[in-house]
Amino acid sequence: MKIISLTFILMVFGGFAMAQNDESMQMKPEMTEIWDPEVSVITPGEKPSDAPSDAIVLFDGTDLGREWTNGDGAEPGWLVEDGCATVKAGTGIIKTKRVFGDVQLHIEWRSPSEVKGESQGRGNSGVFLQETYEVQVLDNYNNRTYRNGQAGSLYKQHAPLVNACKAPGEWQTYDIIYTAPRFNEDGTYFTPPTVTVLHNGVLVQNHVKLRGPTEYIGIPEYSVRKHGKGSIILQDHGNPVSYRNIWIREL
CATH class of the missing domain: 1.20.5 (Single alpha-helices involved in coiled-coils or other helix-helix interfaces)
Structure with a gap:
């Protein structure tokens, strides 16, 4: 017991x-609970399209030459008036003097109000990230073309989820979140570049992975090459596309 x-x-x-x-x-x-380091405080814009306090303003509608050059490093040849920069056919690309990797990019664009051409010949331009990967700019309002080459596409790689184009002559917006690639020693991707695009506030690319650099002809994987930071390039494709209110945040 x-x-x-x-x-x-x-x-x-x-x-x-x-x-x-x-x-x-x-x-x-x-x-x-993680307290340190404290999250940085910034001031957002009054409207979503306004640059926050930590952004670099690449074009405010006045002086294009402060942040941009042409392809040869000289003054850009595009026309600047009425608060926007317009492609002057034959003058070539413009590119930022600064170079970037991971970014948030806001850019507003407008295709000509006078409609000329069809398919790829109508309001054609492009936004190149790291000088290598193109987000297509095109007037696709009642204008059909190949799906992986229309506005909001990652050219020849990813078609947009929807066509969110406004009518010719109306201002449109791209908000782009870009993660630059990381490379193996042999020059192949360790992690490929990824892109998210909102076109006029509508999600059209959802963190898509790119297979390689933008190519008009050929397979992207075959031209992958190791590279560092690069300029933002706006394309001269012969059409008088206009741009305004361009700002960028390094991530």
């Missing part, structure tokens, strides 16, 4: 000790 009583006491005591130990091992809210 004494042996049974002692065993019972030990079991009760042991259970109490284990309960105490379990209680001390339980997670507490503060164990998963």
Whole structure:
């Protein structure tokens, strides 16, 4: 009887000790709270299209030459008036003087109000990330073309989820989130570039992975090459496409 009583006491005591130990091992809210470093404070724009305080304003509608050059490093040849920069056919691309990797890019564009041409010949331009990967600019309002070459496409690689084009002559927006590629020693992708695009506030590219550089002819994988940061390029495709309110945030 004494042996049974002692065993019972030990079991009760042991259970109490284990309960105490379990209680001390339980997670507490503060164990998963991270306080430092404190999140940086910025001032957002009054409207979503306005540049936040930590953005670099690449074009404010006045001086294109402050942040941009032509393809040869000289003054850009595009026409600047009425708060926008318009492609002047034959003058070539413009590219940022600064180079970038991972970014958030806001850019507003407008195809000509006078409709000329069809398919790829109508309001054609492009936004190149790291000088290599193109987000297509095209007037696709009642203008059909190949799906992986229309406005909002990652040219010849990813068609947009929907066609969100406004009518010719109306201002449109691209908000682009871009993660630059990382490379293996042999020049192949360790992680490929990824792109998210909102066209006029509508998601048209959802964190898509690019297979390689933009190619008009050929397979992208065959031309993958190791590269670092690069300029943002706006394309001269012979059509008088206009741009305004361009700003960028390095991520």
